[in-house]
Amino acid sequence: MDHFRVGIDGGGTRCRAAVAGAEGRILGRGISGAANILTDPETALVHIRLATEAAFQEAGLPVSGLSSATAVLGLAGNNVADAVSFIAARLPFAKAEIVSDVLIALQGALGDRDGAVASLGTGTVYSIRQQGTVSMLGGHGFKVGDLGSGARLGQGLLQEALLAHDGIRPASPLTETVLAEFGHAPAAIIAFAHTAHPADYGRYAPSVFSAAAVGDPVAVDLVRTAARHIDQTLDAIVARDVRTLCLVGGLAPLYRPWLTERPGIEILDPTADALTGAVALAVQRFASDPSPAQMEAAQ
Amino acid sequence: MDHFRVGIDGGGTRCRAAVAGAEGRILGRGISGAANILTDPETALVHIRLATEAAFQEAGLPVSGLSSATAVLGLAGNNVADAVSFIAARLPFAKAEIVSDVLIALQGALGDRDGAVASLGTGTVYSIRQQGTVSMLGGHGFKVGDLGSGARLGQGLLQEALLAHDGIRPASPLTETVLAEFGHAPAAIIAFAHTAHPADYGRYAPSVFSAAAVGDPVAVDLVRTAARHIDQTLDAIVARDVRTLCLVGGLAPLYRPWLTERPGIEILDPTADALTGAVALAVQRFASDPSPAQMEAAQ
Known part of the structure; x- marks a missing residue:
């Protein structure tokens, strides 16, 4: 046997x-x-x-x-x-x-093919396989990396809510919703942030995409900035002669419409x-x- | 007695x-x-x-x-x-x-005068006195606030160093210096960030200003972004009919040349x-x- x-x-x-x-x-x-x-x-x-x-x-x-x-x-x-x-x-x-x-x-995601995989979830990390050799890019965690991650999006939203509360930057329906959730008390947001793990921030990411889809200006700015970070990384990957990209992770389908079109680059759905x-x-x-x-x- | x-x-x-x-x-x-x-x-x-x-x-x-x-x-x-x-x-x-x-x-800073004080150090916070009534603006700590602070500048520098290391964003003399300090090992920067307090990040802020002063492109971007945050807050304060501003804290003199000129607004040196x-x-x-x-x- x-x-x-x-x-x-x-x-x-x-x-x-x-x-x-x-x-x-x-x-x-x-x-x-x-x-x-x-x-x-x-x-x-x-x-x-x-x-x-x-x-x-x-x-x-x-x-x-x-x-x-x-x-x-x-x-x-x-x-x-x-x-x-x-x-x-x-x-x-x-x-x-x-x-x-x-x-x-x-x-x-790729099976045995060459290509790159962008993992877009609570964190972000990119992996590349070329002639069987695997290398990694980005990542590095919430504190000094993971740009474009769900955790960073959520953290950015709480920050914008506080700036709107103080009248420093414009409010939007989304910042109002967040402030209402915290009883319009900055101290409640600060207390949340004091113990928040990346996943806690990341739970706000889907609401940022939903609001961006209906034109909420703060949400659109947050998603555009995050998508620009992801695009910069994908550009760096394509510059290494990678021709196949695959986006995985919970935020992958949400990011797709916000990312730059790359003619000649195959966007693969994950195999498994x-x-x-x-x-x-x-x-x-x-x-x-x-x-x-x-x-x-x-x- | x-x-x-x-x-x-x-x-x-x-x-x-x-x-x-x-x-x-x-x-x-x-x-x-x-x-x-x-x-x-x-x-x-x-x-x-x-x-x-x-x-x-x-x-x-x-x-x-x-x-x-x-x-x-x-x-x-x-x-x-x-x-x-x-x-x-x-x-x-x-x-x-x-x-x-x-x-x-x-x-x-103001003695008994009306006006606003911007505290620009490891953190940032703004206070306003109008007809004897004091209100506060900004602050909220490193995790979801303190935009333009020394801690945020230092965190941004480490982040840029990692992005340069990965070839995602351009390197500069300053990012090279930082990477060399950490032995060109992303893991060493991540380990630092794992336990870093805001003051630990803030220790990098003076080097960001020094590099920006001699045109280091990454440093210039970091300082410009931070100065824009501070300018947005000062704009919000001036919009409340405040006519006297006073910048205090270790980064105040470093930020002065990067901030927008505001005709008609008095910039006061701190009294004490x-x-x-x-x-x-x-x-x-x-x-x-x-x-x-x-x-x-x-x-």
Whole structure:
């Protein structure tokens, strides 16, 4: 019997797992809670196991199969060696590789093609594959990067609401809505910002796009500025002779009408999601692996 | 014997005190450490006492005079009732009033005149006095406000350095200097930002102005954008029929050449600093107070 391949897409809010046969067909999927290997590695390990067990159960497979499975895990924080070695030593799989969450998203979106993927969500990050070599661009987090991200859009909206409250910049229906939500009290917005994580700001992003679509001037300015940042990055990518772009993430469809047209550049719809990308990588990386029975015999 | 007046200018990095006679002439000054009543009220109390004792000592007065002194304390966080009542109940003075740090800066800068004061430092905040009524504008902190502040300038510089590193936006001598300081490692900048307080970002502001003065294009853009924010706020203030402006704070002289000329508007040099403003307010507020001897006799 050949062993199973597992793909993991672990993030700050949830962990997804999928189990597949040696040829890559997904047999079952599972989901659990946060898998942040930097802030809470113990919980991440628990959720990686729970999501995988759920995937095996959905596939009608015995969970004892985990220990002979090979896995690729796409995890943010994969560049922090201490966190990775802590996790790697404690995984329930026969063999596993921990890669960037960006890499599994790229694999899912493009399959094996060359091109670039713009991930436009709470954060922003760009990945490029050229002749099989993957590089990354942008990102760098909310505090000094992630331009055009949902978090930055939301932060910009709260800032504009305060400026409108003070009569420094023009109010709009959207700034009025935000101020009303906070009881027209700047102190309430400041208190929110004091503890807000990027995702908390990001929850305002859809309302910025909705308002921009009906011409709210503050929203239009915010979206135009954010789209200009994304366009600058896409320009830098195209200047590297990339001819295929793929936009993924929750804000991708919202940004499409605001971005510059690029004649001669193919805009690809994503082939699959990051979880499917993790499974595909697991199939590739462990293609020539012996079955668990052979491994035991060799020891 | 009349009792002494004490002015306190307490901030997140240090606490200054001055002691004066009933007519307001400063007799001695003292300085101690941080007095942040929100994050560490116990230490704030210690530093308020130490700075005041140092002021009494410089004046050649016995520190026992504290308990009969009347004081005005200009403290950030004066709008947080719990913090203020905790501090107010534990001060070493016969009587004290806790006011905004912005109010003592306004009193120092303008004396008793009407006008507006722009505080341009690590943060930015604006205060306006019209017919004796003080209002405030802007501020709101680093996260959703403080546009044009030193902290925002420094944050913007690190962001531009990362964009230059990724080839998304043009490099300049200044972005090269910053990248070199961080060993050309984006991860080092991200690590800095992870724990940076506004003052940490603000330390980069002077270098942005220096580079802008010699035409560094990234620095010029950063300063122009920041100056535009300040100009928008000054425009809003002038639209309220304010005719006198005073710029204070460490960045005030650096911003002057970048701000719009406003014919008919008087640009006043600050009369005195915030500490002197606190003393002046203490003299005003407790002008009709009885001496400590009279107070005791009345009890």
